[in-house]
Amino acid sequence: MNTILHGDCIEHLRRIPTSTVDLVFTDPPYNIGYDYDDYDDNLDPKDYLDWCSIWIGECHSVLKPTGSFWLA
Numbered sequence: 001m002n003t004i005l006h007g008d009c010i011e012h013l014r015r016i017p018t019s020t021v022d023l024v025f026t027d028p029p030y031n032i033g034y035d036y037d038d039y040d041d042n043l044d045p046k047d048y049l050d051w052c053s054i055w056i057g058e059c060h061s062v063l064k065p066t067g068s069f070w071l072a
Contacts, residue, residue, distance in 0.1 A: 013058035021062040027072035028055070 031048040
């Protein structure tokens with residue numbers, strides 16, 4: 001409760017019980033070639049969209065029916 005998690009979003013989201021989160025706030029990489037320390041921000045467009053589909057699906061899974069999803 002009232003916890004901020006830092007790390008691989010997919011790994012963390014998969015540990016959270018379904019329909020238990022009030023708010024997901026995310027500011028993901030946008031695949032525009034930005035120089036991150038440990039993330040390749042220049043993926044093939046299909047690979048990037050596949051990755052987005054996975055993490056967004058996991059967000060949907062953990063959100064309560066009345067939860068909110070904020071994407072920066």
